[in-house]
Amino acid sequence: MVDVRVHPLTLAKILRHGMQFSGIEVAGVLIGRLVGDVVEISDSDTGPQIGTTGHVKLARSVAPLIAEKIQRQGRSEYIVGWYHSHPGFGCFLSSIDVDTQMGLQKMFSQCVALVVDPHDFIFSGRPGDAEVKMFRVQDDEIITLEYELILDTDKILRNFMDHLERGSEQYITALDKIRLEFYEWNRRLEEKINDASEGIEQIREELERISEILRQVKPT
Numbered sequence: 001m002v003d004v005r006v007h008p009l010t011l012a013k014i015l016r017h018g019m020q021f022s023g024i025e026v027a028g029v030l031i032g033r034l035v036g037d038v039v040e041i042s043d044s045d046t047g048p049q050i051g052t053t054g055h056v057k058l059a060r061s062v063a064p065l066i067a068e069k070i071q072r073q074g075r076s077e078y079i080v081g082w083y084h085s086h087p088g089f090g091c092f093l094s095s096i097d098v099d100t101q102m103g104l105q106k107m108f109s110q111c112v113a114l115v116v117d118p119h120d121f122i123f124s125g126r127p128g129d130a131e132v133k134m135f136r137v138q139d140d141e142i143i144t145l146e147y148e149l150i151l152d153t154d155k156i157l158r159n160f161m162d163h164l165e166r167g168s169e170q171y172i173t174a175l176d177k178i179r180l181e182f183y184e185w186n187r188r189l190e191e192k193i194n195d196a197s198e199g200i201e202q203i204r205e206e207l208e209r210i211s212e213i214l215r216q217v218k219p220t
């Protein structure tokens with residue numbers, strides 16, 4: 001049974017964040033909502049933080065400010081978890097990560113801890129080499145969550161258009177840079193998603209078209 005569904009562009013955005021600071025850990029929050037028992041992640045956001053090669057700490061103000069922003073935008077979403085990178089040492093929860101996660105689960109029991117390791121991707125250039133895992137702590141044990149990508153074209157486009165309407169520039173910039181990587185990466189995930197490649201191709205074409213329009217409209 002799947003525990004988490006994630007929009008592919010959100011995953012790409014997180015990966016991109018990790019790649020921009022390839023030698024140090026980065027972190028941010030996951031935004032989405034609970035659909036039945038499944039956490040649907042539709043966006044990520046971040047803010048001031050201090051990262052080293054083996055540790056990262058988000059400023060205390062980051063999550064409250066993001067929560068406030070989501071509310072102000074009138075979105076029916078909320079913070080459903082957090083992400084951070086483990087550059088080059090694989091995806092797991094350290095004892096500090098477990099403490100962080102347990103604290104967050106007290107506030108939201110379904111809270112997701114997403115860990116990404118972009119290291120191999122950076123060196124090989126093959127997006128499929130990026131490692132992504134999601135965790136939760138249950139009865140003092142770390143559980144690896146099953147996740148799948150949301151590959152419904154309409155849903156992805158709607159999510160994307162929502163972002164455009166909110167003028168999420170960070171997202172647009174990220175999108176522009178990751179288009180190709182995203183496509184390649186998803187190709188590697190084909191084992192997981194089998195017959196979805198046709199859908200991905202459609203999405204890619206659609207996103208390329210939108211990006212093309214954006215490039216003309218937005219000077220940035």
Ligand SMILES: [Zn+2]
Binds near residue numbers: 092097
């Ligand atoms: Zn960690």
